[in-house]
Amino acid sequence: MDKPLVVYEPFRAGLPPMRDYLRSLWSRRTFIAEFSRSELREQNYGSVFGQLWLILNPLLLSAVYFLLIYVIGGSSDSTRFGHLTASLFLFYLIANSLTGGVKAITSGQRLILNTSFPRIMLPISATVIALFKFIPTVLVFIVIHAIIGLPYSWQMLWAIPIFVIALLMALGMAILISCINVYFRDISSMLPYLTRSLLYLSPVLYEAANISERIKKAEIANPIFYLLDSWSRVVVHAEAPSRMGIIHAAIWALAIFFIGSYFFLSRERDFAVRL
Amino acid sequence: MISLSDFNHEHIPQGVAVSVKDLGLTYTTSIDKKPTLKARIKTVGRGKKHTRVVRALNEINVDVHYGTVLGIIGSNGAGKSSLMRVISGIVPPTQGRVEVFGSVSTLLALGVGFNPSMTGRDNVYLGGLAAGMSRDEIDRNFDAIADFSELGEAIDAPMRTYSSGMYARLAFSVAAVVEPDILIIDEALSTGDAKFKEKSLNRIKELRTSDRALILVSHALATIEDICNEVIWLNKGKLMMRGKPSEVIAAYREFVDARKSASSDEDV
Ligand SMILES: Nc1ncnc2c1ncn2[C@@H]1O[C@H](COP(=O)(O)OP(=O)(O)OP(=O)(O)O)[C@@H](O)[C@H]1O
């Protein structure tokens, strides 16, 4: 008799066989691309005019926040506007990933109850969607950068590793929060307040250089504070980021990614009976 | 995790396709509508349980051989869909062991169409990709699927605009066209109209070859009797009987009639 191709045994908390899992994930990479595309299309980005929204959205967003800091702060210069847009766009990469990720598992109920596939595909897709929304904002920022005459230098190449760290952070957060939401559904209703607080606690509406040392120390607890600070230094001021900032961001991103993935992978076989 | 394309496998006819041993499955659901943090905090320290445990399957032992068409019958909530979910690897068993010797395609109740706001076409593609098929494979089969479903232009309409019969048509077409080693069809036959039902029955008969195992879940007892060569009857998660279709169905009918004398058992 043949040997069994697949054996299903009782669920034990613990990681699945990683090689098989990754192989099966890799073989479904087209699903991730296709799923993200149709989700975007569904969110009205399908038509030509719809795609315009990918650019209009971040522009309007930064206009609104600029109005806010102009009214409150009284003054404003072009660097400030550059900082605001650059930071806001990167912040939204993470925030969009979180909002997409939180419902990734619970709203995929039908698919999860009827097909067997690596569940982590769903939060990954949420991050891919956030990435697709982020790309046009980069173009917008490049134009803004040129128009308001911000400086250029080779140090700006730091933007690439910082972006990679940000993407890893976004992915880790999406994975973690999608898993938490299976067990505690009220996370999804708390999320808007969480992201809002994260926005105010991070150097987006203000610059990190302008706040007190004491608060800056406390911001070590904020995973994205030094990430956004490094980003702004690099793409707005064309300076090198502080080494501490990069290390802080990288450690947080790796920690969230690995902890999130560990929880997710060790619990995912249990999701289907809890939806 | 398996997929249709992962394996290319030669089978011995009459070999075992699926072997289920001492299978038990328990669902854990919250008593409240949703498992929220608030609900947890409320019950902390009071020792009140916030979950309800549903024993959906209990000590099930079944072997399915290649070349058979196995029918599964039982009343609502008997555990039929749950058994199919375990066999296709969607839900891990709570107890026991399931061995699968081949690639499985499942057509569980409403399997295709997980996102009602997407079109039928998108759903077929996404469902197929999620199940591990390649884009080419779906491209190759898509026309056949669309033809078989006879949905016409509706294939490009969002699935929320579908009637339940149209839904079932599409779901069945996907399963019928993709030719896996082990095909599981859960209640996809029940909502189609007479013409489509006949067409799907013919298709199932075509699929009934010696190197394939078919598992059919249905409340349509006459259909089961017609096409299956073995039937199992589940009741409240337990295996009540297994054997020749006519005998098992007769016993099931008797059991149902004994409980409710009403004619609850009209063929759908
Ligand atoms: N996702 C779930 N969470 C909790 N309990 C569930 C879930 N799915 C099924 N159950 C429970 O498991 C039991 C068996 O359900 P199942 O869907 O397997 O029945 P079935 O035989 O397919 O019924 P039907 O003929 O109505 O399709 C039922 O008591 C049901 O309440």
Ligand SMILES: [Mg+2]
């Ligand atoms: Mg069912």
